[in-house]
Amino acid sequence: MKAVPRTRSLPALLLAALTLVLATLYAPPASAETSVSTIAQALRKSPVYVDPAARDQLPANTAEALAARIKRADKPLFIAVLPTGYPTANLFTDLRAATGITGLYGIRLGDRFDARADSSVMSPTARQNLVRSVQGEDARTQLADFTDRALLNMGGHAPKSWGGTGDAVSGTALITTAAVLVIAGAGAYTLVRRNRRRREEEQRAALDRLRVVVDEDITAFGEELDRLDFQPAAPGADDAMRADYEHALDAYDTAKQRMAMAERPEDVRGVTEALENGRFSLARLAARREGRPLPERRPPCFFDPRHGPSVSDATWTPRGGAPRQVPVCAADATRLADGRDPVIREVDTDYGRRPYWDAGPAYGPWAGGYFGGGLLPGLLVGTMLGGLMATPTYAADYGAGYGDFGDQAGYGGGYEGGDMSGTNFDPGDFGGGFGDGGGFDGGGGGDFGGGNF
Structure with a gap:
């Protein structure tokens, strides 16, 4: 016997129809996504914005803690969490133009993440490496890791607009303000002292890290002197040879003395300058003893200054960067010519x-001592160190002990991170394709990739 289909009752049909009507009336339309202007307005007040439709990705308390961490670090880092399907065409460029603030912008969109930055705040290579390092993590872990790593490697300062407390000023607020003015002097003094202590602690930590590398350089040069088979009083030694030898010994002693007296990272430049001079003196001594023409004064090998003075220039392309000519030692020149990797420090x-x-x-002052003057810009452009050294904040934190990089490279002006630049920014910093920095096209980005985001 054939089963008879069960029919729904009239009340059930009416209820289903009513549910459909209500869902149609009250569901947000497809075009109701938060505007870029709204996001930008929120980011001018706080470093973290979470779209109402994406609150399941980052709870309010987590977002507040993340924002507080960024504010304490005093860096222009902006984070937006948006829902899946949010339009990506020109999103970074439009958001940067809408905020008008120089900085680093990270966007979590659904389960995808990417970032863009003004080059004065973070170099493209550093930004790409940073984005790639956090791909595949859940929202909380990813944004926390991105924030921690970005704050360590970016330049600039937080925008003043983050210090605002509201729109309206009440009578109570005026009384409070008057009370604050009474203790403003003491508060300002405390803040200055705290900032000074923090900067001194950061400089000490940087110097401690540098000390390990510089001590390795000094030791390596000392070992070269120990291996040197030269006796100033031996037959065949002339005054020129003895002078080169004395210069090398003096350079070794100078390097040790300067490192012992170093109190700030920029003091290291004098140490590596002395080592570079000493190695050139040894190169001259070797040429004299072997009857060869004296070498021209060239910078040390770019890949590792411990290799000694360079003998030629070779084309080298860093990962994610543009080709450039770098000075290389004979051994690394041979490796590159054979298609092998150089020996990198x-x-x-x-x-x-x-x-x-x-x-x-x-490591800016360290490199500046080896590659002083106007040489550094062409060597380091597109690298993490090159991008950081080109910022005014770098000069404030580490001094100008890097070979006058900023002036020679033409980066002396412009807006520091956190400054209001309006729409005066390089759109190339916020556009371009994906993939170099672990972008959104990792497995065929579809309409989420291309050059729009």
């Missing part, structure tokens, strides 16, 4: 061993 960082040009701002 790596140093310890919080993320393991890294090339010195991707190891953080403290």
Whole structure:
């Protein structure tokens, strides 16, 4: 016997119809996403914005804690959490134009994440590496890791607008303000002292990290002197050879003395300058003893200054950067010509061993002593160290002990991170394709990739 289909009762049908009507009436339309202007207005007041439709990704208390951490660090870091499907066309560029504030902008959109920054705040290479390092994490972990790493490697200061307390001024607020003015002097003095202590602590930490690397350099040069088979009184030694030898010994002693007296990271430049001079003196001594023409004064090998003076220039392309000519020693020139990797000087960082040009701002004075004057800009452009050294904040934190990088590179002016620049910014910093920095197209980004976001 064939089963008879069960029919719904009239009340059930009416209830279903009523539910459908209410859902249609009260569901937000597809075009009701939060506007870029609204997001920008919120970011001018606080560093973290969470869209109402994305609150399940980052709870309010977590967002508040993240915002407080950024404010305490006094850095222009902006984070927006948006729902899946939010329009991505020109999102970073439009948001940067709407806020008008120089900084680093990270956006979590659904389960995807990317970031853009003004180059005065963070270099493209540093930003790409940073984004790549947090891909695949859940929202809370990802945004916390991104924030922690960004604050360590970015320049600039927090915008003044984050210090606002509200829109309206009440009588109570005026009384409170008057009371605050009474203790303003003491408060300002306390703040200055705290900031000074923090800066001194950061400089000490940077110097301690540098000291390990510089001590390795000094030791390596001392070992070269120990291996040197030269006796000033030996037959065949002339005054020129003895002078070169004495210069090398003096450079070794000078380097040790300057390092012992170093109190700030920028003091390290004098140490590496002395080591560079000493190694050139040894190169001259070797040429004299072997009857070769004296070498021209060239910078040390870019990949590791311990290799000694360079003998030629070679084309080298850093990961994610543009090709450039760098000075290389004979051994590295041969390796590059054979298609092999050069022997690169790596140093310890919080993320393991890294090339010195991707190891953080403290290595600027160290590199400046080896590659002084106008040479550094062309060598380091596009690297983490190069991007950081080009910012005014870097000069404030680490001095100008890096070979006058900012002036020679033409970065002396412009807006520091956190300053109001309005729409006066380089759109190239906020556009371009994806993938270099672990962008949104990781597995075929679809309409989420391309050059729009």
